Amino acid sequence: MVIENFFRPRSIAIIGASNERSKVGYSLIKNLEKFKGKVFPINIKRKTIQGRKAFKSVLNVMENIDLTVIAIPAQFVKKSLEECGKKQIKAAIIISAGYSEIGNIKEEQELINLANKYKIRIMGPNCFGNVNPYINLDTSFSLSMPQKGEIAFIAQSGALWISLVEYSLNKFGFSGYASLGNMIDVDFADCIEYFNKDKNTKVILCYIEALKDGRKFLNSCKKSEKPIVVVKVGKSDAGAKAALSHTGALAGSYEIYKAAFKQSNVILADTLTEALDKSLLLTQQNIRGNKVVIITNGGGTGVLTADLCGIKNLNVIQLQKIIKSLNKFLPEDWSHNNPIDIVGSSSHKEYKNVFNILLKNKSIFDFALVILNQQKMINIEKVAQEIINFRKKSKKGIVAILIGGKEIKKAEDLLNKHKIPNFFDIDRAVNTLKGLN
Amino acid sequence: MVIENFFRPRSIAIIGASNERSKVGYSLIKNLEKFKGKVFPINIKRKTIQGRKAFKSVLNVMENIDLTVIAIPAQFVKKSLEECGKKQIKAAIIISAGYSEIGNIKEEQELINLANKYKIRIMGPNCFGNVNPYINLDTSFSLSMPQKGEIAFIAQSGALWISLVEYSLNKFGFSGYASLGNMIDVDFADCIEYFNKDKNTKVILCYIEALKDGRKFLNSCKKSEKPIVVVKVGKSDAGAKAALSHTGALAGSYEIYKAAFKQSNVILADTLTEALDKSLLLTQQNIRGNKVVIITNGGGTGVLTADLCGIKNLNVIQLQKIIKSLNKFLPEDWSHNNPIDIVGSSSHKEYKNVFNILLKNKSIFDFALVILNQQKMINIEKVAQEIINFRKKSKKGIVAILIGGKEIKKAEDLLNKHKIPNFFDIDRAVNTLKGLN
Numbered sequence: 001m002v003i004e005n006f007f008r009p010r011s012i013a014i015i016g017a018s019n020e021r022s023k024v025g026y027s028l029i030k031n032l033e034k035f036k037g038k039v040f041p042i043n044i045k046r047k048t049i050q051g052r053k054a055f056k057s058v059l060n061v062m063e064n065i066d067l068t069v070i071a072i073p074a075q076f077v078k079k080s081l082e083e084c085g086k087k088q089i090k091a092a093i094i095i096s097a098g099y100s101e102i103g104n105i106k107e108e109q110e111l112i113n114l115a116n117k118y119k120i121r122i123m124g125p126n127c128f129g130n131v132n133p134y135i136n137l138d139t140s141f142s143l144s145m146p147q148k149g150e151i152a153f154i155a156q157s158g159a160l161w162i163s164l165v166e167y168s169l170n171k172f173g174f175s176g177y178a179s180l181g182n183m184i185d186v187d188f189a190d191c192i193e194y195f196n197k198d199k200n201t202k203v204i205l206c207y208i209e210a211l212k213d214g215r216k217f218l219n220s221c222k223k224s225e226k227p228i229v230v231v232k233v234g235k236s237d238a239g240a241k242a243a244l245s246h247t248g249a250l251a252g253s254y255e256i257y258k259a260a261f262k263q264s265n266v267i268l269a270d271t272l273t274e275a276l277d278k279s280l281l282l283t284q285q286n287i288r289g290n291k292v293v294i295i296t297n298g299g300g301t302g303v304l305t306a307d308l309c310g311i312k313n314l315n316v317i318q319l320q321k322i323i324k325s326l327n328k329f330l331p332e333d334w335s336h337n338n339p340i341d342i343v344g345s346s347s348h349k350e351y352k353n354v355f356n357i358l359l360k361n362k363s364i365f366d367f368a369l370v371i372l373n374q375q376k377m378i379n380i381e382k383v384a385q386e387i388i389n390f391r392k393k394s395k396k397g398i399v400a401i402l403i404g405g406k407e408i409k410k411a412e413d414l415l416n417k418h419k420i421p422n423f424f425d426i427d428r429a430v431n432t433l434k435g436l437n
Numbered sequence: 438m439v440i441e442n443f444f445r446p447r448s449i450a451i452i453g454a455s456n457e458r459s460k461v462g463y464s465l466i467k468n469l470e471k472f473k474g475k476v477f478p479i480n481i482k483r484k485t486i487q488g489r490k491a492f493k494s495v496l497n498v499m500e501n502i503d504l505t506v507i508a509i510p511a512q513f514v515k516k517s518l519e520e521c522g523k524k525q526i527k528a529a530i531i532i533s534a535g536y537s538e539i540g541n542i543k544e545e546q547e548l549i550n551l552a553n554k555y556k557i558r559i560m561g562p563n564c565f566g567n568v569n570p571y572i573n574l575d576t577s578f579s580l581s582m583p584q585k586g587e588i589a590f591i592a593q594s595g596a597l598w599i600s601l602v603e604y605s606l607n608k609f610g611f612s613g614y615a616s617l618g619n620m621i622d623v624d625f626a627d628c629i630e631y632f633n634k635d636k637n638t639k640v641i642l643c644y645i646e647a648l649k650d651g652r653k654f655l656n657s658c659k660k661s662e663k664p665i666v667v668v669k670v671g672k673s674d675a676g677a678k679a680a681l682s683h684t685g686a687l688a689g690s691y692e693i694y695k696a697a698f699k700q701s702n703v704i705l706a707d708t709l710t711e712a713l714d715k716s717l718l719l720t721q722q723n724i725r726g727n728k729v730v731i732i733t734n735g736g737g738t739g740v741l742t743a744d745l746c747g748i749k750n751l752n753v754i755q756l757q758k759i760i761k762s763l764n765k766f767l768p769e770d771w772s773h774n775n776p777i778d779i780v781g782s783s784s785h786k787e788y789k790n791v792f793n794i795l796l797k798n799k800s801i802f803d804f805a806l807v808i809l810n811q812q813k814m815i816n817i818e819k820v821a822q823e824i825i826n827f828r829k830k831s832k833k834g835i836v837a838i839l840i841g842g843k844e845i846k847k848a849e850d851l852l853n854k855h856k857i858p859n860f861f862d863i864d865r866a867v868n869t870l871k872g873l874n
Contacts, residue, residue, distance in 0.1 A: 027813065097770060143813055144842070157737025159781045163810035166842030167861065207737060233740050236747020238775075243744075245774045246736040271864040272741055299683040300594025300644060303670050304709055307680075310673020333534060337682040338675075344596045373600035376464065376580055405581070405603030424604065427708040 002121045003186065003194045005091035007132050007176060009066035010037040012139070013058050013089070015080050016071035017041030017049040024071045024095060026050075027141035028129070034136040034145075040065065042080075058087045067091045069129060069139045074098035077125070078110060085118025093139055094124035100182050101126050101247050112184050121190075126247065127181025128158025133174060134200055140179065149173020150202035150283040152195035154188055156180050156209040156247050160272075172280055175200040182247055183212060189220035196224045202283045205275055208232045209243040210252060218264040227282045229267045231275040232257055267435060277421065277432040284419035287397035289366025290437040291315045294339035295354050297346050298373035301403060302339030305369055305426050312434035314367075322361050329353035344375050348382035355390040367397035367433050372411070374404025384411035388418045397436075401429045439558045440623065440631045442528035444569050444613055446503035447474040449576070450495050450526070452517045453508035454478030454486040461508045461532060463487075464578035465566070471573040471582075477502065479517075495524045504528045506566060506576045511535035514562070515547060522555025530576055531561035537619050538563050538684050549621050558627075563684065564618025565595025570611060571637055577616065586610020587639035587720040589632040591625055593617050593646040593684050597709075609717055612637040619684055620649060626657035633661045639720045642712055645669045646680040647689060655701040664719045666704045668712040669694055704872060714858065714869040721856035724834035726803025727874040728752045731776035732791050734783050735810035738840060739776030742806055742863050749871035751804075759798050766790035781812050785819035792827040804834035804870050808863075809848070811841025821848035825855045834873075838866045 012032065018025035025043075029050050032039050040061050041049035048054055055061050058068060058080075068089050070080055077096050084092055092115075099108040108125070115122045123130065129139035133148045140158065146165045152175045155161060161177055168174070175198060178191045188206055195201040204226055211217045221228050234240045235254045261268050267282075269275035281287075292314045296302035309316050319326070319338050326340065330350060335341035342350040351370070358365065368390070372383050384400075391398045400415055400422035402408045415422045423429045449469065455462035462480075466487045469476050477498050478486035485491055492498050495505060495517075505521050507514055511533050521529055529552075536545040545562070552559045560567065566576035570585045577595070583602045589612045592598060598614055605611070612635060615628045625643055632638040641663055648654050658665050671677040672691045698705050704719075706712035718724075729751045733739035746753050756763070756775050763777065767787060772778035779787040788807070795802065805827070809820050821837075828835040837852055837859035839845045852859045860866045 159735025160737035163840035238747030238753035239744020298596025300597035307676020310675030316675035403600035
């Protein structure tokens with residue numbers, strides 16, 4: 001499968017490799033410093049690039065080339081691509097811009113014709129390269145290599161990737177990244193198929209401006225054994241217009257996309273934050289469903305959370321079956337209802353008691369939203385520990401809402417260590433769980 | 438006006454004052470340590486409470502008492518309230534629970550009758566006290582006094598307050614807090630009227646489960662010269678049910694509330710986070726409107742932001758008038774559209790150029806959403822400085838979206854110092870600005 005050439009190449013040619021720090025071709029070589037395969041800088045004028053032997057053309061390289069990255073002004077791309085064809089290179093990433101995104105349809109068609117003629121698969125043009133941290137492959141001009149992780153990110157955007165990687169450092173990692181740009185050939189479906197087979201990937205996250213071949217995309221999603229989380233723009237006219245001038249994408253009717261996604265097992269997120277939160281959750285907890293139980297030591301936060309759950313079509317379950325058991329272990333003025341408000345005077349013991357009752361009635365819920373409001377009497381770390389034990393024993397989806405000051409930090413660290421998502425924002429927590437059924 | 442007795446008392450009696458650390462009455466005395474008025478602990482058995490002289494009843498206090506706080510078991514409240522009446526105390530906060538929230542309607546009515554008989558205004562029962570950091574008044578049993586600030590918080594919730602204060606420390610402050618509990622007398626309208634006159638308050642934030650007298654509330658909002666931000670539960674059945682068991686509140690139809698709020702100049706927030714973000718923004722920037730211009734150095738984040746703005750009824754304005762001016766100062770491949778995508782290769786200078794053009798065309802927009810994706814070439818602090826200058830000169834609403842790693846921190850600090858809200862989450866930024874027209 002040629003797509004492997006993009007993500008697991010043994011040799012790469014960089015067309016437009018440069019010694020000038022301000023050029024993209026400089027970063028491209030620099031970012032491959034730790035790549036274990038071979039790197040061939042292609043530069044028409046220089047004999048060496050950043051200490052590596054340079055070549056005038058891919059045709060001058062005597063060895064096999066799995067992947068080429070093209071980062072030269074658009075008017076020179078055709079000639080280079082033709083040479084790649086003659087060299088029988090099977091995969092080309094075209095970073096160069098100046099095609100359909102600014103109305104140059106004809107030039108873009110010429111790239112397609114060349115690709116067909118020489119049977120080269122193309123990622124781009126107007127794209128941002130790709131990344132595989134497991135082999136130190138970075139054909140983007142990002143600032144940092146992401147941590148090795150389990151989320152594959154496929155996107156019609158580049159700058160987003162750079163800043164997202166910086167944000168993710170010391171928080172979470174990626175299994176790979178592909179920037180599709182104007183998407184004249186390699187598309188979401190191709191990458192989904194690849195990441196579905198990739199053993200490092202657990203969740204596939206897509207940022208979509210528009211799909212060119214909707215059917216192909218949906219088929220790849222239906223076939224995928226891994227969760228596919230999608231954030232799709234074009235919900236509003238303003239977004240659709242913006243997408244058009246970004247990658248020349250026709251965003252299309254969001255409602256139609258939504259219906260099609262639902263039938264194809266795609267998990268749709270409304271925002272980038274929600275998409276990231278959902279992806280992380282799904283790498284950590286293999287969960288689906290919509291039956292939620294809320295446990296809180298604060299009435300107001302419980303009410304707010306239940307209210308949002310209701311709006312977002314989560315089923316705030318009835319507790320009839322377990323009310324009597326809860327009565328035995330909770331203060332008289334507990335809420336007698338879901339949210340299970342154990343009231344502010346409770347300690348980690350009441351949390352534990354509730355968890356134990358839920359463990360005996362695992363069929364009634366899919367997720368637990370556990371809310372901790374910092375209070376005088378409570379040992380926050382002990383509550384965190386009880387949440388961790390509950391997750392271990394129940395295998396259910398657990399998301400925590402922690403509201404408080406710096407004392408909350410230790411609980412956050414503990415929960416993070418045990419891969420239990422936790423938020424200050426009630427809406428982030430609820431959005432993470434919504435729509436997973 | 439008696440409501441002043443609640444927020445600016447010169448003397449307070451604490452009925453149920455205690456030496457036992459586990460009792461609410463202990464915290465109440467403790468939290469008044471720095472209060473500059475007089476504090477009279479009332480305890481039927483003890484002669485001193487935490488070193489202060491204690492009294493058997495308010496009737497034994499020979500001095501005037503502006504405010505009494507009652508924190509004893511419900512069965513003893515009536516007798517104490519009667520004594521407060523005889524002492525001619527005008528304001529009572531009843532923290533004791535066990536009334537309508539658990540179905541004890543009759544007992545609650547008896548409190549109302551007593552209040553009417555003696556003309557005592559009551560906050561509560563089942564409430565959490567109140568706070569005025571400007572005079573070190575804290576009749577709640579919170580962990581910390583909040584920083585002095587400009588947001589007044591009126592709520593039908595207590596635990597939320599404790600944890601929110603902890604969260605707010607070193608971030609923002611409050612001008613006051615009132616917990617209304619079952620709200621048999623003092624209500625949102627009374628507090629809004631008070632805070633509207635309070636010189637420390639700039640914005641009034643209400644967490645509402647239900648209103649008993651909608652007309653009175655809406656009138657107080659219409660009369661208010663200060664923005665009133667409301668987060669109202671009961672959007673879903675699950676939320677309405679939860680509110681009922683929390684404070685006995687009948688949440689009512691959210692749509693009816695929504696329509697009424699709109700007519701009364703209330704700013705409605707969908708979530709607690711949004712309500713806080715909006716309140717903070719409105720203490721910092723006196724802005725209204727819905728015309729938004731988006732400036733970004735990343736296409737994808739620009740598209741996502743525009744898309745959300747469209748959904749949230751913000752007007753992503755057309756740029757016809759200034760396209761030519763922008764062409765002069767931006768790279769050829771800028772988006773030629775709103776979002777103004779200055780593309781990833783731009784520096785703080787391009788941001789500045791765009792800001793300068795907007796300054797000359799101030800009438801076309803109400804808000805600017807300035808997005809900064811961390812990139813190789815960009816000096817993040819310099820961009821932050823340009824944003825600050827732009828805010829100073831334009832007086833328009835400015836919210837920043839910063840996406841990146843630890844290098845972002847300095848820009849965050851700089852923007853915070855100059856009271857420019859900034860977020861990683863695109864949705865938080867957009868939600869902060871939505872619905873301010």
